[in-house]
Amino acid sequence: MQARDNSHARGIDVSHYQGTIDWAKVRASGISFAFIKATEGTTYTDSKLAANLAGAKAAGIKVGAYHFCRAGIPGDAEKEANYFIQVLNSLGGIAKWDLPPALDIETTNNATNLTRTCQAWLSRVQATWNVQPLLYTYPYFAKSYLDASLGNVPLWYANYGVNQPADVAGWTRWQFLQYSDSGTVPGIVGPVDMNEFDGSEDELMGYELSVDDANKIIAFLSAAYNATSIPAAQDEFHRLANELRKASGQPEQ
Structure with a gap:
């Protein structure tokens, strides 16, 4: 997999265990995104879900929701996906979230095929919201219980103390890397x-x-356009101006 990089955006993941968070202080410290625990199993909703969602967004932090999987078979995973969907819909749906939803899979529960179990949850969520979810896991679990067919699912990978994680199962890249479970961030006790x-x-x-x-x-491009008589330069200034119009939602000219 790719190495870590100092230019990469930094974030956190949180649940009720972090208590009441001062999200303004978190954002001021340089944190730009947060994954927030939403649900677990088919009945549990994190008690800080709504507060963390509102607080993080108000502070300008990008947010994603994650579900802690308790399912051991695909049928149970679909039930868990339905519960996750129900809870997020009660808070305004997927449009409230900036980052893809994530499935946290790190326990076996005597499962016989956790790959199929993951696929059932991921497929149900993607079919509902037309968004490709992430899969969160860690090295031992991926090696022991997941196979290469999940390699096309974007990976949120927990791997501590490693600058460049090794490839695992079907993954050769991570999209998000959880690199520590003991960070210190202003605004969080x-x-x-x-x-x-x-x-x-x-x-x-x-x-x-x-x-x-x-x-x-x-306006600067127009001045440059009028200052030259070179057709190629004028064409380029005109093209750039139209790209700016498109990027800002204006019609081309």
């Missing part, structure tokens, strides 16, 4: 899981170009 995104904060956050900013840049 006690240890918290630390994560890294395979990309910069700008790539994670995205950038929405406002009409006002686009038009200011277009």
Whole structure:
């Protein structure tokens, strides 16, 4: 798999174990995303789910929801997926979340085929929201219970103290890496899981170009267009101006 990088965006994952979080302090410390525990099994909803969702989004932190899997067979996994979907829909649905939903699979429960169990949950959630979920797991579990057919599922990988995780099962890359379970972050009392995104904060956050900013840049391009008589240069200035119009939601000219 790819190595960690200092330019990558940093994040956390949280549940009720972190208590009441001061999300403004978390964001000010440089944390740009958070995975929030939503559900477990078919009956448990994390008591801090709604508060963590509201607090993190208000602070400008990208959020994703995760489900802790207790299922041992595909049929039970579908029931757990339905519960997860029901709970998130009660909070406004998948549109409230910025990051893909995630399945946390790290316990066997005497399962005979955990790969099929994971696939059942992932398929049910993807069919409901048309979003490809992530799969969270760790090295021993992936080696012991999961097979290569899951390699096309984006991986949220727990691997501590390693700069470049080895390939495992069907995965050759991670999308998110949980690199510590004992981080310290302002705004949170006690240890918290630390994560890294395979990309910069700008790539994670995205950038929405406002009409006002686009038009200011277009004005400079127009001046450059009028200052030259070279057709190729004029064509390029015109092309760039239209790209800015498209990026800001304006019609091309």
